[in-house]
Amino acid sequence: GENVEQHPSTLSVQEGDSAVIKCTYSDSASNYFPWYKQELGKRPQLIIDIRSNVGEKKDQRIAVTLNKTAKHFSLHITETQPEDSAVYFCAATPGGGADGLTFGKGTHLIIQP
Amino acid sequence: DGGITQSPKYLFRKEGQNVTLSCEQNLNHDAMYWYRQDPGQGLRLIYYSQIVNDFQKGDIAEGYSVSREKKESFPLTVTSAQKNPTAFYLCASSMTGGRGGEQFFGPGTRLTVL
Numbered sequence: 001g002e003n004v005e006q007h008p009s010t011l012s013v014q015e016g017d018s019a020v021i022k023c024t025y026s027d028s029a030s031n032y033f034p035w036y037k038q039e040l041g042k043r044p045q046l047i048i049d050i051r052s053n054v055g056e057k058k059d060q061r062i063a064v065t066l067n068k069t070a071k072h073f074s075l076h077i078t079e080t081q082p083e084d085s086a087v088y089f090c091a092a093t094p095g096g097g098a099d100g101l102t103f104g105k106g107t108h109l110i111i112q113p
Numbered sequence: 114d115g116g117i118t119q120s121p122k123y124l125f126r127k128e129g130q131n132v133t134l135s136c137e138q139n140l141n142h143d144a145m146y147w148y149r150q151d152p153g154q155g156l157r158l159i160y161y162s163q164i165v166n167d168f169q170k171g172d173i174a175e176g177y178s179v180s181r182e183k184k185e186s187f188p189l190t191v192t193s194a195q196k197n198p199t200a201f202y203l204c205a206s207s208m209t210g211g212r213g214g215e216q217f218f219g220p221g222t223r224l225t226v227l
Contacts, residue, residue: 001172006155034215043203043218044156089155099163100146100171101216103155 002027002094006104014112019080021107023090024072030092033066033073034101038087047088048075077109085111116140119204119219126191126198126226134189134222136204144207145187146216149173149200156203162187191224199226 003026013019025033031052036044050057050064050073057064061080066073077084087108091101117138126132136145144163148156158171162181176195181187187206191198202222207214 004155032214043220045218046215049215091156099144099169100158100161101156102158102172103148105153105155 001098002030002092002102004090004092004102004104006090006107008107009105010108010110012110012112013080015080015082017080019075019077019084019109021075021088021090021109022072023074023092023104024070025092025102026071027092027094028068028071030094032093033064034091035064035075036089036091036103038089038106040086044089080109080111082111082113085109117204117206117217117219119202119222121222122220124222124224126224128226129193131190131192132224134191134202134204134224136187136189136219137185138187138206138217138219139185140206140208140217141184142206142208142217143184144209144214145181146205146207147171147177147179147187147189148203148205150203150221151200159189198224200224 006023034049037047038044048062048064050066061078063076087106089106090104120135146161147159150156157173160179162168178190204219205216207216
């Protein structure tokens, strides 16, 4: 099955600086890669996603890049703000015709004032 | 945040008891999913259903059961065979099953075994 590795587990950045979170996946058949933000005790919420036929996608301060050859994708947050503090999860679709998402273990992003 | 609901928010279970977690959606989504989240961990897939009266095991189905008798509802039963059921349980739905659709999550049920 699919395996998703996510790094780092904790990331602390100064307010206004950029943050980058990286993920790798194992199944070359995966074709959908969402990123979720989860605040403490709340549900995960989709912040951006990318499909395998696209190399980069941006939405205001958030961008995702995908390298299919290397099987890794990254989340970039620019001009970080206090409200960006949360746990971020990357995910990928499984191979073999199965459904559902395989998640990384999460990155706790801390924005220092 | 409406559209997909879970109940109860908190659930306490004695060892040896079965409990059922409710998940309802009014988004007219075909696919529904159950995930388990443990502290410091990502979400892990328990079961999913792409259409009514059909469901498939995910990565950690042992000790769990589901049903999909209605499009709107996908209840999860945690049986006594699940050795470590204390966790945060999240239900999700997607417009279509298969690979590549956004999943919307419910608010979750926190299950504690006493």
